[in-house]
Amino acid sequence: MSEIRQLLGLITDAVDALEKTCAANGTKIPSLYEPFHPASEAFREDPVSARATMIISTAALQLAAVVLPPNLSLYNIIGGVSEIVIPLIYIIFTDCALAMALGCTPYMSRGQCDRNSA
Secondary structure (H helix, E strand, O other), rough: HHHHHHHHHHHHHHHHHHHHHHHHHHOOOOOOOOOOOOHEEEEEEEEHHHHHHHHHHHHHHHHHHHOOOOOHHHHHHHHHOOOOOHHHHHHHHOHHHHHHHHOOOOOOOOHHHHHHHH
16 A cells, blocks of 8 residues: 555544544534634544544645655745645746746746746
8 A cells, every 4th residue: 555545544544533523522623714713622622533633634744745846845834834825836836937927936947947838
């Protein structure tokens, strides 16, 4: 089994445990689409939920580190992931002309940029 399948399995098993525990104790996994409220963190008080969240988050970071280019992975860890940062980083790594138009230094060398722009 590949490393990414193993990580996916860890995430799936931990999500199953988290959802089962939350259903059993009447807590809810918070949504990023709802306003924050301290009560939304109640699910973390259960030891099974706390362990599951740690497995999910660390396996997700490991999965991202495996599939993303190393530089993107590093930027995500240092700067965090946001709706604005990821597209900009992607542009810097993949679209030389647009990166230069935005005033960014493209990741690729000038020769690679010229070949990819043609």
